[in-house]
Amino acid sequence: MQRSCRPVIGLAAALAGLAFLGTAPASGQVLGGGGYAPAPDPAVASMQSRLDALESDLRKATGRIEQLGFDLTKARQTADAANAARLEDEKTIAALTDRVNALEALAHGDTAAASGVASGPAEATVNLSAGGAVALAPPSTPPVDTSQLPDDEAGLLAQAKTFMLVPDYPSAQAAFATFLKKYPKSDNASEAQYMLAEAMLYQNDYADAADAYGKMLKSYPKSPHAPESLAKLARAMRLMGKKPEACKALELLSSNYPKVGEPAKTIAATEKARSGC
Secondary structure: OHHHHHHHHHHHHHHHHHHHHHOOOOOOOOOOOOOOOOOOOHHHHHHHHHHHHHHHHHHHHHHHHHHHHHHHHHHHHHHHHHHHHHHHHHHHHHHHHHHHHHHHHHHOOOOOOOOOOOOOOOOOOEEEOOOOOEEEOOOOOOOOOHHHOOOOHHHHHHHHHHHHHOOOHHHHHHHHHHHHHHOOOOOOHHHHHHHHHHHHHOOOOHHHHHHHHHHHHHHOOOOOOHHHHHHHHHHHHHHOOOHHHHHHHHHHHHHHOOOOOHHHHHHHHHHHHHHOO
C-alpha cells in the first residue's frame, strides 16, 4: 500500500511547483524577455503634470514680459519724439514772443531793445521816422493772390493761419478777409475776425486793427477771443496816441469779462502801465 502512494505524492508536488512558477510575483514583477518594469507611481505622474503646467505658464509669462518690454521701448520712443517736438514748439513760440516784444520796444523808440527784430526769415524792414513813429517798409513780396487760396472752409482757414506763422502778415490779412467774405456764418468766423485784426496790428496798421477788433467785439461778444480783442483794442488805441481811449477800453475789460483768462490779463496789465491808467 505504501509503495502505491509515492508516485501520487511526487506528481502532486510537481504540479504544485509548476503552479508556483506560473503565478506572477506579488510585487508586480513580470518575468520574461522584457525584463523588470515598475508599475506607474500616481504621485510621480501628478508631480510631472504639475511641472509641465508650470513650464507652460513660465513660457507664457516670458512672452508677456518680452511684449511689455517691446511696448515700453516704443512708448519711450514716442515720448522722446513728443518731447523733442515740444522743445521745438517752445523755441518757435519764444522766437515769436521776442519778435513781438522787439516790435513793441521799437514802437516806443527803444532801438537797443529792438536790435534783434530784423533777424530771421520773412521779416519786415522797420524804419524810425524823425518823430519817433514806426513805419513798416513795403513787404518784399506782394500779398498772396487770393484766387490761389484753398476754396474749402477748413483749407482756407488753415492756410491763413500758416501765413501768420511764417510770418507773412499781408498774405494772412488777405486770406482771413477772404475767409470772412466766403464764410461769414462759419463757426470759425470769430477766430478769423480776431486773426484779421492781429495781422493788421502786426503791420502797424493801428487804425484798421482797432476797427477790426471793434467789429470782433460787436459781432462776437461771447467769443473766447473777445477779452483779448478788447485788450488789443486798447493797445491799438495807445499806439495811435489815444491813451485816454485805451484806458476806457481797459476799464470795460474787467466789467464785461470778470473771468478773463491769463493772456488777456497780461496784455491788459502791460497796456495799463504803458498808457498810465
